[in-house]
Amino acid sequence: MANISNPAEPQARKLDTAKVRQARNTGVVLIFLSVLVAYAFAFGTTGDAVFRLSRPNDPWAMPNLVVPAMAFSYIAAAVLAFLGARQFMRSGVRWTSLSMGFGLLLAVAAFLVWATAGKSFSLTGMLQATVVRAVPIALGGLAGVLSERVAVVNIAIEGMLLAGAFTGALVGSLLGGFGGLVAAVAVGGIFGFILAALVVTYRVDQIIAGVVINLFVLGVTSYVSSQVYQEHRFLNNAPVFRPVEIPFLSDIPVIGPVFFQQNIFVYGAFIMVSVATYYLFYTRSGLRARAVGEHPQAADTLGINVYRTRYINVTVAGMVAGFGGAWFTLGSVGRFDEGMTGGRGYIGLAAMIVGRWHPFGALMAALVFGFADSMQQKLALLQTPIPSEFLAMSPYIATIILVAGLIGRARPPAADGQAYIKE
Amino acid sequence: MNEQTDKFSEKLLQRAAPGRVEFEDMVVVPVFAVIVALILGAVAMLATNVDLATIGQSYIALVVGSVGSVNAISETLTAATPLVLASLGMAVGFRAGLFNIGAEGQLLIGGMAAVAVGFSFGGMPGYIHLPLALIAGAVAGGLYAGIAGWLRAATGAHEVISTIMLNLMSYRLVDYFLRLPVVQREGRADPISKSVLESAELPRLLEWIDPNLRLHSGLFVMLAAVLFVYWILFKTTFGFEFRASGANPEAARYAGMRSGLIIVIVMAFAGAMAGLAGANQTLGVLGRATPGFSAGIGFDAIAIALLGRSHPVGVLMAGLLFGALEAGGRQMQVDAGVSIDLIAIIQALIIVFIAAPLLVRKIFPWGFRKEALVGKE
Numbered sequence: 001m002a003n004i005s006n007p008a009e010p011q012a013r014k015l016d017t018a019k020v021r022q023a024r025n026t027g028v029v030l031i032f033l034s035v036l037v038a039y040a041f042a043f044g045t046t047g048d049a050v051f052r053l054s055r056p057n058d059p060w061a062m063p064n065l066v067v068p069a070m071a072f073s074y075i076a077a078a079v080l081a082f083l084g085a086r087q088f089m090r091s092g093v094r095w096t097s098l099s100m101g102f103g104l105l106l107a108v109a110a111f112l113v114w115a116t117a118g119k120s121f122s123l124t125g126m127l128q129a130t131v132v133r134a135v136p137i138a139l140g141g142l143a144g145v146l147s148e149r150v151a152v153v154n155i156a157i158e159g160m161l162l163a164g165a166f167t168g169a170l171v172g173s174l175l176g177g178f179g180g181l182v183a184a185v186a187v188g189g190i191f192g193f194i195l196a197a198l199v200v201t202y203r204v205d206q207i208i209a210g211v212v213i214n215l216f217v218l219g220v221t222s223y224v225s226s227q228v229y230q231e232h233r234f235l236n237n238a239p240v241f242r243p244v245e246i247p248f249l250s251d252i253p254v255i256g257p258v259f260f261q262q263n264i265f266v267y268g269a270f271i272m273v274s275v276a277t278y279y280l281f282y283t284r285s286g287l288r289a290r291a292v293g294e295h296p297q298a299a300d301t302l303g304i305n306v307y308r309t310r311y312i313n314v315t316v317a318g319m320v321a322g323f324g325g326a327w328f329t330l331g332s333v334g335r336f337d338e339g340m341t342g343g344r345g346y347i348g349l350a351a352m353i354v355g356r357w358h359p360f361g362a363l364m365a366a367l368v369f370g371f372a373d374s375m376q377q378k379l380a381l382l383q384t385p386i387p388s389e390f391l392a393m394s395p396y397i398a399t400i401i402l403v404a405g406l407i408g409r410a411r412p413p414a415a416d417g418q419a420y421i422k423e
Numbered sequence: 424m425n426e427q428t429d430k431f432s433e434k435l436l437q438r439a440a441p442g443r444v445e446f447e448d449m450v451v452v453p454v455f456a457v458i459v460a461l462i463l464g465a466v467a468m469l470a471t472n473v474d475l476a477t478i479g480q481s482y483i484a485l486v487v488g489s490v491g492s493v494n495a496i497s498e499t500l501t502a503a504t505p506l507v508l509a510s511l512g513m514a515v516g517f518r519a520g521l522f523n524i525g526a527e528g529q530l531l532i533g534g535m536a537a538v539a540v541g542f543s544f545g546g547m548p549g550y551i552h553l554p555l556a557l558i559a560g561a562v563a564g565g566l567y568a569g570i571a572g573w574l575r576a577a578t579g580a581h582e583v584i585s586t587i588m589l590n591l592m593s594y595r596l597v598d599y600f601l602r603l604p605v606v607q608r609e610g611r612a613d614p615i616s617k618s619v620l621e622s623a624e625l626p627r628l629l630e631w632i633d634p635n636l637r638l639h640s641g642l643f644v645m646l647a648a649v650l651f652v653y654w655i656l657f658k659t660t661f662g663f664e665f666r667a668s669g670a671n672p673e674a675a676r677y678a679g680m681r682s683g684l685i686i687v688i689v690m691a692f693a694g695a696m697a698g699l700a701g702a703n704q705t706l707g708v709l710g711r712a713t714p715g716f717s718a719g720i721g722f723d724a725i726a727i728a729l730l731g732r733s734h735p736v737g738v739l740m741a742g743l744l745f746g747a748l749e750a751g752g753r754q755m756q757v758d759a760g761v762s763i764d765l766i767a768i769i770q771a772l773i774i775v776f777i778a779a780p781l782l783v784r785k786i787f788p789w790g791f792r793k794e795a796l797v798g799k800e
Contacts, residue, residue, distance in 0.1 A: 198779060215726060223767070226764055227765075343587060349583075393592045404578040
């Protein structure tokens with residue numbers, strides 16, 4: 001360290017140029033979006049896009065939202081161009097991520113309007129599906145937050161989700177929905193405990209341990225599916241939790257159906273995210289957990305049991321993921337299919353990163369993915385000229401864009417991914 | 424201080440002549456890992472109502488189906504070839520500190536590109552057509568992986584997430600590609616490509632014994648790749664830079680290595696290897712592309728690279744083991760009616776025990792020297 005005379009100054013300048021570069025890049029992206037919107041969505045589009053806000057039997061009917069397609073797209077393009085141009089001015093640096101977020105939102109809105117031009121579809125229905133589809137991703141992200149805050153990288157979320165889905169279907173078929181749910185949570189917890197044992201006690205590389213758990217769960221569940229379920233179908237026929245309407249709140253137009261006419265998985269996800277936020281940031285044990293993630297040595301010196309903290313948090317993370325996994329079977333279709341989680345656990349990890357290792361951030365990011373997911377489903381029905389395969393890719397593309405675009409200033413817990421060896 | 428120099432010289436000594444501890448790590452631990460995994464596999468079968476006689480029968484089928492006959496050995500080698508190719512790329516990534524989960528997608532993209540070249544260009548001589556198709560596979564896989572590398576280098580997007588997303592996207596891309604009129608086989612409604620022309624097929628090697636033996640010359644491509652990766656990693660400056668930036672990125676940067684460029688190149692290289700593996704499947708085994716022709720090879724490749732400790736020779740050995748399990752597993756399914764998914768469980772267990780030597784030492788304390796329990800750090 002002695003040979004660097006003043007390390008702070010070049011560091012600051014480097015940060016500055018990096019920020020300016022990021023602002024410029026954002027500007028280029030925004031202007032590109034503007035051209036895209038003007039050329040592809042506005043040019044030659046006729047008709048109005050009709051978004052239905054309420055359904056026929058809602059107590060308070062809302063009028064449809066009617067948007068003139070061409071005008072909307074031209075306005076969106078103009079705003080995008082303005083935002084993009086601003087990025088090249090001196091003040092642009094300060095608003096980079098806000099402009100980017102708003103710009104992306106506008107571009108998506110323009111895309112939706114273009115796709116619906118001359119047709120109509122239920123916006124409320126799409127938003128409702130958004131929340132439903134965000135649930136496993138949010139819970140996966142929450143599991144990631146809980147374990148990474150104590151510095152255990154949890155690639156195994158995918159496997160835990162799959163294990164939860166499998167157990168939910170199996171036990172749910174035998175004991176009913178709540179039995180299945182409890183069992184799914186328990187099995188998720190067991191895998192969390194196994195992960196903790198592997199990485200904390202046996203000091204296996206955290207990513208390797210996670211990958212192994214994923215392979216193992218995929219193997220076991222596929223094996224049982226093909227070996228047992230083929231013959232004994234009654235073992236894979238679980239009841240599904242129906243939506244529970246919350247009185248009064250569920251009658252509010254748009255918001256009611258989206259948030260208050262859902263099944264227990266949706267409510268559970270919102271409650272768990274709130275509880276986890278309270279635990280991590282407003283309780284003593286949460287503070288200790290975060291200390292273990294940032295500087296285990298210091299935490300240990302202060303008398304915090306690093307190993308026990310990691311065991312507990314990772315096990316709880318597993319339980320959260322197990323609950324999220326049960327969504328796939330008990331919360332939607334009632335039966336287990338091989339590999340049915342389809343990478344949601346990994347998207348959950350992405351949500352955690354985009355949400356900056358904060359439970360609410362992860363939930364917000366999960367809602368973005370859920371939106372992309374439900375949008376591609378709705379658009380497939382609207383018959384746009386875009387091939388359905390490309391529409392189906394949109395959640396993944398959204399993930400990449402978010403991870404690539406927003407990670408700039410996100411910082412993982414300092415000791416993330418490192419084994420702690422007590423001296 | 425003194426203690427540290429002692430430790431250091433001990434390490435140097437170990438490198439010069441592998442000691443007992445190293446021998447235990449390289450040989451004893453894997454052997455125990457395989458044994459324990461097989462036992463636990465039997466437990467899994469018991470738990471799903473498979474009786475003891477069938478379990479015995481299935482393990483016999485596992486051995487017979489993997490090394491018991493010329494056909495079995497041919498099948499083992501055929502299965503091992505793409506596994507080794509893809510995990511060589513993975514190993515290079517690990518060495519450079521990159522965790523590329525995307526081999527599955529790179530393999531699909533590479534395999535598709537190889538098929539596209541393979542069914543076009545009729546009338547071209549085989550010695551041009553075949554290399555061209557192989558190169559197309561490698562380049563396409565490399566470019567696809569290069570996206571993840573570039574994202575990592577330019578924006579810091581973690582390659583684990585981006586490669587997984589690229590995997591998921593590749594499935595859709597394959598579906599789209601296989602339904603394109605230029606690609607889809609005439610008269611078919613399902614997604615299936617035209618057949619690869621004979622001039623682009625990897626020639627079979629053992630047809631003179633039995634025309635059904637599937638072993639093909641992709642084996643030589645694989646062996647060449649093992650040597651090539653060994654040479655790159657350990658005999659070139661470039662490989663040194665890979666390993667240095669994997670071991671200590673900060674130090675590598677201070678030494679003037681361009682970490683961003685290295686990331687992109689390593690990812691592209693890994694993708695090229697996976698692409699070659701895909702080309703190997705489409706040009707050597709299947710002769711066409713269908714959805715999911717990758718068959719999980721890309722994910723097994725991760726396990727193999729871990730098992731082979733990211734060393735080309737280790738990868739070769741681990742790939743042969745997995746190839747044998749694959750071939751034997753198919754026999755097991757036929758003979759004993761036990762689902763081949765059991766093999767996935769056994770594979771995962773093998774890796775977990777190899778990745779956790781401490782665990783194996785605890786289960787088999789009598790297999791190891793006593794001091795080893797405390798001496799390893």
